[in-house]
Every structure is written in C-alpha cells, then in structure tokens.
Amino acid sequence: MNKLSKLIWVGLIVNAVLLGAVCFFSASAKDIYSELSYSERDLVDVVSLMKIPFIIALAMQIFSLPVLFKVPKAGLTLAIIGSLVMLPLSLVFMTGYLFSYEKQCNKNLTLLPQSEQNMLTMALSFKTSQLLMQGLLLIALGLFVCFFSGTATGWLVVGAGVLSSCNSFRLKNRTMIGMSQDKLVITPGLFADTYLVPLSDVTLIKEDKRLFKLHIKSAGTDRKCTFRKGLIKEDNYPVVLEGLLSKLAKQE
Known part of the structure; x- marks a missing residue:
C-alpha cells in the first residue's frame, strides 16, 4: 500500500467526511422532520437516499486498492464507478488512483533519471x-x-x-517520446512518469495522421499506448517523429 499516491488517502478522507456529513444531516433532520416545509422535507429525503449509494461507492473505492496490485484494470474500473457516485469531491481520490495505476502498470520499467532529461538525442514534448x-x-x-x-x-x-x-x-516540459543512446524515452500515459525502454522491446502497431500506437513488452511489462499527434508541442515534429518511429520494429 506504500506504493499508492498520497492523493488516494486524502481523497478517501474527503469522501468519508462527505459520507459522514450526509449521515449526520439525515439523522439530525429526523427529529425536526414534521416541522419542516415541503421543500425542506424533499431535500432531507433526497439526502437520506444518498446514504446507501455513498456507502457502496466508498466501499468500492477501498476495495479497488488491493485489486490494483493484482488486476490493475479491474481495480481501475471499480475506482471509476465508485468515484462517479461522489463527484465532484471524489476527483481527489480518482486523480491519485490514476497516478498509482500508471506506476503499477509500469513498475518494471526504468525511470528516466532527472540528470538525463536534457541529454536526449531526439525528443518530443507534450x-x-x-x-x-x-x-x-x-x-x-x-x-x-x-x-x-x-x-x-x-x-x-x-x-x-x-x-x-x-x-x-x-506535463510541462516532459518528454512524450524521445531517444537516449539505444533506448526509447517514453511517457506511456498522461498520468505516467517517463521511462527508458530498449528499442527492441517496443513495436509500432499503428500510425496515421492523428495518432500512433506502440506496444511495450519489456521486463514483465506488456501494454499498448496510444499517442495523439495533436498533443506534440514541437512544430517540426513530423520529421523527428518519423526518425524515432523508423527505429522501431513494425507489427506485421
């Protein structure tokens, strides 16, 4: 659990406080329910109905944490469904979960050292x-x-x-894709860190005018990543990108 983003724990606390507030409001309103106006009673009824969905949502969020380390995609699905019920406050939890999901999926890859950020032979940023x-x-x-x-x-x-x-x-000034000697530098997702992957472990699956798709199969990591060309910062990116992709094996 120490691999989880701190935002997850902050988000769970925020969501638990929200649930507590709903339960407290519902319980307190029962004593004065008969004294309330029709509109106020409607509000109390609506808030009271939210208790069960909120309890289920919070339980799903908590359950998604251990699932993340066993079946990441299933954990992410649980986290998303649980967060939808408690929007917008559940955004804190969801943001932390997305960061943790990317770390789990890429845990076997080598992080790009900070000292090498400005030493890349070719690089395209977001x-x-x-x-x-x-x-x-x-x-x-x-x-x-x-x-x-x-x-x-x-x-x-x-x-x-x-x-x-x-x-x-x-993502400001972060490399989307680049090269460092014989390794590909890549940020496989918008919530991911930047990694070094041997060129031989990356395959070009698809490329068209809008996007390109890569398959990373390295050190136990097996994932497919899609990149939108519209999110590349550099004006001369077609030339640089063509040079990078030409070094990758293409899917038959």
Missing part, C-alpha cells in the same frame, strides 16, 4: 497549452450542463476538465 484549453472548455461545458439540467453527467464532464487542466502543469 503541448500542455492544448491540454489546459481542453480542460477549461470541459469545465465550462460541465458547469453549463449542471446549471441547466442538474444531472451527474455535468459533474463528470467537469471532473474530466479539472483532471486535464491539472495535468497540463505536471
């Missing part, structure tokens, strides 16, 4: 301005949906926007 703009647009759209419809879908969109915006700062 266009974080686009991630930030995308995040802000999603937040605005989500709030618009929440205001006019009041549905949970709006909070889901807001959550995606917040994640994208926050991650834009973390």
